[in-house]
Amino acid sequence: MVMTRTILVDDHKVFSDGLKKLLEDSSQFQILQQFTKGDQLLENIFNLSPELLVMDIEIIGELDGIEVLRRIRLKDKSVKVVMLSMHEENIYSREAFSMGANAYLTKSLEGNLLIEYLLKVMSGEKIFPSSYSSSVVETKIISNQEQRILKLIAEGMTSAKIAEQLNISPLTVKAHRKNIMTKLGAESSAELISIAFSRGIL
Numbered sequence: 513m514v515m516t517r518t519i520l521v522d523d524h525k526v527f528s529d530g531l532k533k534l535l536e537d538s539s540q541f542q543i544l545q546q547f548t549k550g551d552q553l554l555e556n557i558f559n560l561s562p563e564l565l566v567m568d569i570e571i572i573g574e575l576d577g578i579e580v581l582r583r584i585r586l587k588d589k590s591v592k593v594v595m596l597s598m599h600e601e602n603i604y605s606r607e608a609f610s611m612g613a614n615a616y617l618t619k620s621l622e623g624n625l626l627i628e629y630l631l632k633v634m635s636g637e638k639i640f641p642s643s644y645s646s647s648v649v650e651t652k653i654i655s656n657q658e659q660r661i662l663k664l665i666a667e668g669m670t671s672a673k674i675a676e677q678l679n680i681s682p683l684t685v686k687a688h689r690k691n692i693m694t695k696l697g698a699e700s701s702a703e704l705i706s707i708a709f710s711r712g713i714l
């Protein structure tokens with residue numbers, strides 16, 4: 513069985529060790545390393561190449577979980593990041609969502625449900641509190657074709673290159689680009705990409 517390469521970040525060792533055992537016992541996750549501070553994680557994460565990062569939003573030290581997430585997302589959009597917290601307030605989940613987290617889960621979850629959610633995240637789902645999930649619906653204003661074009665724009669492709677890759681005309685790409693910018697209220701490509709990331713569309 514292929515296991516998900518996972519890093520845990522939590523300054524409460526008892527909780528982190530318990531989570532490590534829970535995930536390893538499921539035979540679904542390979543724990544690469546545990547960290548207690550954000551700066552330690554940032555020094556090592558890109559060498560370890562995890563597929564999943566499970567991080568406490570309130571880790572001690574100069575960098576909290578949100579700031580660590582922001583710095584990771586500047587370099588890596590592919591690793592799945594799940595934020596854990598004792599808090600259920602929307603303000604925390606909103607911050608995690610806007611910075612590019614894939615899920616915001618509370619530490620009070622039952623172990624089997626936590627594993628279920630982590631597997632859903634690895635399959636591409638975003639999981640946030642139900643009171644905040646309405647924001648995720650915003651992604652549906654973008655059609656599948658527009659989503660593909662938006663992804664290629666974020667990768668730095670020109671309209672001509674996008675047209676060639678998707679086998680459509682450059683004019684069609686430009687029309688889609690204009691529609692996407694209108695829908696998201698962006699005035700430039702840079703702003704478009706920023707808005708798309710903050711809303712979880714990319």
